[in-house]
Amino acid sequence: GTLIMPPTVTSIGGHRMPSGGWYIHTPGFTGLDTFAILVTSDYGDTDQRFYVVDVHPLPTVSVTGSDTICAPGAYSYTGAPPGGIWSLSSVSVATVNAAGVMNGLSAGRDTLIYRYTDIYSCSQSAIKPVDIITLPSPGLINGSDSVCFGSTGALTHTATGGVWMSSNPAIGSVSTTGIVTGTGAGAVTIWYIVSGSCGSDTARFSLTVYHCGLGTTALQQSILKPEIFPNPGRGSFTIKLPAETNGAADVTVTDVQGRTIFSTGAFTGKDLPFRLDAPAGVYFVRITQSETNYVLRLVIE
Numbered sequence: 521g522t523l524i525m526p527p528t529v530t531s532i533g534g535h536r537m538p539s540g541g542w543y544i545h546t547p548g549f550t551g552l553d554t555f556a557i558l559v560t561s562d563y564g565d566t567d568q569r570f571y572v573v574d575v576h577p578l579p580t581v582s583v584t585g586s587d588t589i590c591a592p593g594a595y596s597y598t599g600a601p602p603g604g605i606w607s608l609s610s611v612s613v614a615t616v617n618a619a620g621v622m623n624g625l626s627a628g629r630d631t632l633i634y635r636y637t638d639i640y641s642c643s644q645s646a647i648k649p650v651d652i653i654t655l656p657s658p659g660l661i662n663g664s665d666s667v668c669f670g671s672t673g674a675l676t677h678t679a680t681g682g683v684w685m686s687s688n689p690a691i692g693s694v695s696t697t698g699i700v701t702g703t704g705a706g707a708v709t710i711w712y713i714v715s716g717s718c719g720s721d722t723a724r725f726s727l728t729v730y731h732c733g734l735g736t737t738a739l740q741q742s743i744l745k746p747e748i749f750p751n752p753g754r755g756s757f758t759i760k761l762p763a764e765t766n767g768a769a770d771v772t773v774t775d776v777q778g779r780t781i782f783s784t785g786a787f788t789g790k791d792l793p794f795r796l797d798a799p800a801g802v803y804f805v806r807i808t809q810s811e812t813n814y815v816l817r818l819v820i821e
Contacts, residue, residue, distance in 0.1 A: 545573070545575045549575055550575050550576060550577045551574075551575060552572055552573070552574055552575075553572070553573045553574075553575055554570060554571070554572050554573075555570070555571055555573070556568055556569065556570045556571070557569050557571065576638075576640045576642050577642075578642050578643075578644045579601065579636055579637075579638045579642060579643075579644045580644070581599070581600065581601070581604065581634060581635075581636045581644045581645060581646040582599070582600050582634075582646050583597055583598070583599055583600075583632060583634045583646045583647070583648040584597065584598045584600075585597035585598060585620075585622075585632075585648065585650075586650070587648075587649070587650060587651065588650070588651045588652075588653060588717070589614070589622060589624045589650060589651075589652055589653075590624055590652075590653060590654070590655075590717075590718035590719070591613070591614070591624030591625055591626055591627065591652050591653065591654050591718075592623070592624060592625075593623070593624050593718075594621050594622070594623050595621070595622050595623075595624075596619075596620060596621050596622075597616075597620040597621075597622060597632060597634075597648070598620065599620060599634035599636065599646070601636055601638075603636065604634050604635055604636035604637075605618075605634070605635050605636075606618060606619075606620050606632070606633070606634055607633045607635070608622075608630050608631065608632060608633065609630060609631035609633065609647075610630050610631075612625075612626075612628065612630075613625050613626050613627065613628035613629070613630050613652045614628075614630045614650070614652050616632060620634070622650065624652040624653075624654075625652070626652065626654065627652055627653055627654045628651075628652050629649060629650065629651050629652065630649075630650055630652065631647050631648070631649050631650070632647065632648045632649075632650050633645055633646075633647050634646045634647075634648075653716070653717065653718055654718060655716065655718050655719055655720075655721045656679070656681075656714040656715065656716040656718075656720070656721055657679055657714065657721065658677075658679050658682060658712055658713065658714045658721045658722055658723035659677050659678035659679030659682075659712070659714070659723055660677065660678045660723060661675055661676070661677050661710065661712055661723050661724070661725035662675065662676045662677070662678075663675035663676060663698075663700075663725070664727075665725070665726060665727055665728065666727065666728045666729070666730060667692065667700055667701075667702045667727065667728075667729055667730075668702055668729070668730055668815065669702040669703070669704065669705055669729055669730065669804075669815045669817075670701075670702055670774070670804035670805075670806055670815030670816075670817070671701070671702055671778075671815070672699050672700060672701045672702075672777075672778045673699070673700045674698060674699055674700075675694070675698040675699075675700055675710060675725065676698060677698065677712045677723065679712065679714050679723070681714060682712045682713055682714040682715075682723075683696075683712070683713045683714075683715075684696060684697075684698055684710065684711070684712055685710070685711040685712075685713060686700075686708055686709075686710055686711070687708055687709040687710075687711065688706070688708045688709075689703065690703060690704050691703060691704045691705070691706045691707070691708040691729050692704075692708035692710070692727055692729050693776060694710050695777065698712075699777070699778075700727060701776045701777075701778070702729035702730075702815075703729070703776070703802060703817065704729060704817065705729055705730060706728070706729060707726065707727070707728050707729075708726075708727050708728075708729065709724055709725065709726055709727070710724070710725045710727055711723070711724055711725075712725075746759055746760060746761050746762065746807050746814050746816065747759070747760045747816075748760075748805055748816050748818060751816075751817075751818055751819060752819035752820070752821045753818075753819070753820065753821065754820065754821055755795055755796055755797065755798075755820060756793070756794075756795050757793070757794060757795070757796065757818065758791050758792065758793045758794075759771065759786065759791065759792040759794070759805065759807070759816075760791050761786060761787070761788040761789060761790060761791070761792065761807070762788060762789070767787075767788055767809055768785060768786070768787055768788075768809075769785070769786045769787070769788060769807050769808060769809045770783070770784075770785055770786075770807070770808045771783065771784050771785070771786050771792065771794075771805065771806070771807055772805075772806045772808075773796060773803055773804070773805050773806075773818070774803065774804050774806065775798070775801070775802075775803055775804075776801070776802055776803075776804075781796065781798055781803070782794065782796055786807075788809070796818075796820060798820055799820070800820050800821055801819075801820060802817065802818070802819055803817075803818045803819075803820065804816070804817060804818065805817075805818050
């Protein structure tokens with residue numbers, strides 16, 4: 521290493537003597553280093569002292585734990601060697617306690633610091649950048665809060681990357697694009713679920729499915745209404761149109777996506793046999809008369 525001494529100064533007795541100094545070790549060197557200090561007075565007297573410096577290596581320090589944590593949430597980190605001090609470069613998005621447990625507060629990035637000092641007072645720090653993330657936001661669901669039995673309605677959402685689900689598909693089903701189909705009268709909740717590495721969150725939308733007459737959203741039930749049999753069936757069906765509802769009727773069959781797969785005309789008071797060559801599933805038979813609109817649920821096995 522190198523011993524650096526300051527310039528000499530004059531003492532009260534007229535002698536020149538050094539005051540202070542410091543030692544700089546050679547990079548990478550550890551062990552014992554010996555150097556001598558030779559002092560010469562103005563009278564030619566000399567004296568020499570030998571000094572030994574024990575150069576210790578800096579401790580090897582490390583931090584182990586997750587690179588990403590969730591907020592809120594508590595995560596434990598391990599520092600080696602044990603006995604060091606934990607801290608953070610900032611406390612705006614997370615905190616850490618003396619045991620190395622880090623708590624996420626909000627989204628962002630912080631740097632975890634572990635500083636260890638050995639018995640020779642040699643200190644070294646290890647750092648670990650940590651990303652703090654939060655639950656994904658499901659946003660809001662927008663759209664009409666009612667739909668007619670057998671009809672469809674579109675819902676939209678302000679978030680992306682989520683999945684649509686229905687609390688009761690027997691009342692209202694929902695497609696992967698947010699198209700709701702009324703499959704039975706009643707109340708249903710539509711969910712939009714957004715998932716991330718920290719878990720899932722859900723937006724909820726209350727919706728009511730009505731049996732609708734033409735031009736109304738009120739619940740309507742007719743004492744004399746059409747019937748379809750057999751239901752469920754294997755493709756061949758018959759619609760019975762009450763004679764008391766005089767006149768012609770239009771019959772349309774649609775799938776759950778609202779696509780028409782069959783249509784024909786009929787007269788009230790007569791049975792209408794028909795056949796559907798369609799895959800097994802749920803379909804809707806809409807019967808439209810002069811001032812009344814009926815929707816029947818049909819199941820093909």
